[in-house]
Amino acid sequence: MKDWPLWEVFIRSKNGLEHRHCGSLHATDAQMALENARDVYTRRSEGVSIWVVPSAMITASQPEESGELFEPAADKAYRHPTFYVLPDELKHM
Amino acid sequence: MSEMEIKSLEERFNQRIANDEKIEAKDWMPEKYRKTHIRQISQHAHSEIVGMLPEGNWITRCPTLRRKVALLAKVQDEGGHGLYLYSAAETLGISREELIDQLLSGEAKYSSIFNYPALTWADMGAIGWLVDGAAIMNQVALINTSYGPYSRAMIRICKEESFHQRQGYEIMMALMNGTQEQRDMAQDALNRWWWPSLMMFGPRDAESPNTEQSMRWKLKRKTNDELRQAFVDQTVPQAELIGLRIPDDKLKWNEERKHYDFGDIDWEEFWQVVNGHGPCNKQRLEARRKAHEDGAWVRDAAMAYAEKHANKTYRQAV
Numbered sequence: 573m574k575d576w577p578l579w580e581v582f583i584r585s586k587n588g589l590e591h592r593h594c595g596s597l598h599a600t601d602a603q604m605a606l607e608n609a610r611d612v613y614t615r616r617s618e619g620v621s622i623w624v625v626p627s628a629m630i631t632a633s634q635p636e637e638s639g640e641l642f643e644p645a646a647d648k649a650y651r652h653p654t655f656y657v658l659p660d661e662l663k664h665m
Numbered sequence: 666m667s668e669m670e671i672k673s674l675e676e677r678f679n680q681r682i683a684n685d686e687k688i689e690a691k692d693w694m695p696e697k698y699r700k701t702h703i704r705q706i707s708q709h710a711h712s713e714i715v716g717m718l719p720e721g722n723w724i725t726r727c728p729t730l731r732r733k734v735a736l737l738a739k740v741q742d743e744g745g746h747g748l749y750l751y752s753a754a755e756t757l758g759i760s761r762e763e764l765i766d767q768l769l770s771g772e773a774k775y776s777s778i779f780n781y782p783a784l785t786w787a788d789m790g791a792i793g794w795l796v797d798g799a800a801i802m803n804q805v806a807l808i809n810t811s812y813g814p815y816s817r818a819m820i821r822i823c824k825e826e827s828f829h830q831r832q833g834y835e836i837m838m839a840l841m842n843g844t845q846e847q848r849d850m851a852q853d854a855l856n857r858w859w860w861p862s863l864m865m866f867g868p869r870d871a872e873s874p875n876t877e878q879s880m881r882w883k884l885k886r887k888t889n890d891e892l893r894q895a896f897v898d899q900t901v902p903q904a905e906l907i908g909l910r911i912p913d914d915k916l917k918w919n920e921e922r923k924h925y926d927f928g929d930i931d932w933e934e935f936w937q938v939v940n941g942h943g944p945c946n947k948q949r950l951e952a953r954r955k956a957h958e959d960g961a962w963v964r965d966a967a968m969a970y971a972e973k974h975a976n977k978t979y980r981q982a983v
Contacts, residue, residue, distance in 0.1 A: 575760060575761060575762050576761075576964070576967075576968065578755070595749060595818075596752045596755070597748060597752065598761060600967040600968050600970065600971035601970075601971035601974065601975075604967065604971070611745075612745050612749075615741070615742070615825075616825070632691065635691050
């Protein structure tokens with residue numbers, strides 16, 4: 573017997589919010605993945621919309637690359653509003 | 666990788682855990698951490714799946730429709746919880762098929778409590794109240810476990826499980842408000858499930874060789890004895906409230922310790938059941954094997970159907 577492929581499940585909990593990853597499941601095709609996701613992840617009205625994506629289709633960054641990918645942002649304080657020193661009299665900016 | 670490199674990775678890893686950082690699937694981890702987690706998470710998953718059997722057996726015999734929808738939903742949740750947990754275990758690099766094979770071959774363990782039979786309707790009350798109560802106690806402690814996917818599954822499971830315990834207690838309450846025969850049935854169920862429930866927390870700390878390492882890895886956040894004591898302290902007043910008597914002559918409030926003292930657990934029975942000689946071990950595994958074998962053609966047919974329709978286009982998300 574062949575193992576059913578793995579799918580990642582993303583649920584939008586209500587309109588106005590983004591889809592969020594909530595877990596994974598096995599299914600033979602996209603339709604079954606949707607139906608299984610509905611049974612496994614939305615038994616208590618957790619969602620109004622579901623995305624399913626074959627896990628094999630996701631390209632992920634590797635933890636070893638975290639340094640070169642994310643560290644450069646750490647010393648760029650000038651991208652944040654608090655970097656700019658303004659007079660106290662200026663209440664809202 | 667050289668031994669030096671592994672050592673420094675391991676030091677960094679231990680530091681991350683000490684700092685309460687979560688470990689995610691792709692992060693480096695010691696092989697033993699990976700193996701221990703696969704073992705614990707899959708045992709937990711198997712317990713959910715085998716746990717569907719004693720209660721599934723009563724779905725067609727519920728006294729009212731209200732009880733029936735509740736029990737159906739509870740058993741369905743257990744199936745769902747098994748699936749969350751299998752998925753979490755799979756992130757550690759083991760396949761679903763291997764996990765199922767380990768259960769069916771008897772190589773993997775599941776919670777011994779499910780090797781006891783559910784003899785009367787009152788057992789549905791006792792299981793929800795005591796067995797789910799003990800499971801929640803264990804699981805709440807696991808929400809803060811260090812492995813991210815396990816911790817997230819635990820959050821979901823705990824949120825869903827509080828109704829399980831409440832519906833069980835409600836069944837016991839209804840029986841205790843009923844006829845003498847019904848009250849006797851409730852008491853009998855408590856008598857049979859009390860000690861096995863206490864055994865659910867596992868061997869005493871002194872006899873639990875893995876506890877120390879598991880505490881260090883934050884795979885366990887409280888010891889077996891601590892959780893067992895918390896369960897007894899929580900459950901005794903619940904029994905008293907509806908007029909049930911805990912079947913333990915040594916049970917007594919200890920004012921000094923601010924905890925209940927309780928009698929000795931029959932550890933011989935515990936090990937008997939763990940090692941496969943409980944009342945239902947054989948029956949439970951046979952039921953799982955039969956379900957798996959009988960379903961094989963459906964799984965194969967679904968796969969064949971999907972392959973045949975592989976070129977069909979689906980509605981896209983964006």
